Amino acid sequence: MSVPRVAVVYYSATGNVASMAHALACGASEAGAEVIIRRVAETALDEAISANPRWQQFVESSADEIATLDxxxxxxxxxxxxxxRFGGPASQLKAFLDTTGGLWFSGDLASKVCTSFTTASTAHGGLESTILALNNHFYHWGSIIVPLGYVDPHVARVTGNPYGASWVSRSGTPPDDACLEACRLQGVRLAQVAGRLYGND
Ligand SMILES: Cc1cc2nc3c(=O)[nH]c(=O)nc-3n(C[C@H](O)[C@H](O)[C@H](O)COP(=O)(O)O)c2cc1C
Structure with missing residues (x-):
């Protein structure tokens, strides 16, 4: 049987993206993929983190390994x-993506199937612009971009963002079940497409 490998790579300060990442990973796993979850390294100053109790708590409690180029x-x-973050991706994730020059140059990233997801505090605060900005990296890598689309009725009827799973957190509310279901569906879709193209026997 063909078993695709999926890596879910994220940055999260206060835990919302982390919850989404784990739901997406569950979907990919359910679809038969071998899955790893990685968070990128925190680069913010300690005083910025400690000024926000939720940020400090997430930094101290996250058990996910730090992402590497491998x-x-x-x-x-x-x-x-x-x-x-101000309508685009967080600098911590961008910093990690900016270390992929060697992989890009070798052509390794051109065969990847890529998808992206986000959360913002407001519905019109930049969900789509963040996903589109992330996707620019994939264009440069030459990767195959898989959007969430409206392929499942849940997205069309409930969550409604075909660009990628997204969550409006307002005053820090964690992702609800509907959002996590959209994340799960995005993981299923990523694993299915990757499996069709590159599954390892
Ligand atoms: C510096 C900074 C910039 C932000 N910029 C935006 C923004 O442009 N639009 C928006 O709606 N929310 C913005 N937010 C809110 C976060 O996107 C939101 O709280 C998100 O759910 C946090 O995810 P996390 O818990 O994974 O860190 C910003 C938050 C911070 C700290």
Whole structure:
């Protein structure tokens, strides 16, 4: 049987993206993929983190391993998650993506299937612009971009963002079940497409 490899790589400050990443990973796993979850390294100053109790709590409690370039090279399918920061991806994820020059140059990233997801505090605060900005990296890599689309009625009827799973957190509310279901569906879709293209026997 063909078993695709999926890496879910994210940045999260206060835990919302982390919850989404784990739901997406569950979907990919249910669809038969071998899955790893990685968070990118925190780069913010300690005083910025400690000024926000939720940020401090997440930094202290996260058990996910730190992402490396080997994780990207290993995977057939890649899902990237970030909070929306001023309408675009967080600098912590961007910093990690900016270390992929060698992989890009070798052509390794051109065979990857990529998808992305995000959360913002407001519905019009940049969900789509963040996903589109993340996807620019994939165009440069030459990767195959898989959007969430409206392929499942749940997205069309309930969550409604075909660009990628997204969550409006308002005053810090964690993702609800409907959002996590959209994440799960995105993981299923990523694993299915990666499996069709690059599954390892
Ligand atoms: C510096 C900063 C910039 C942000 N920029 C935006 C923004 O442009 N639009 C928006 O709706 N929310 C914005 N937010 C809110 C976060 O995107 C939101 O709280 C998100 O759910 C946090 O995800 P996390 O818990 O995974 O860190 C910003 C938050 C911070 C700290």
């Amino acid at each position: 994780d990207l090279a290993w995977a057939d399918g890649l899902a990237f998650g970030t909070p929306t």
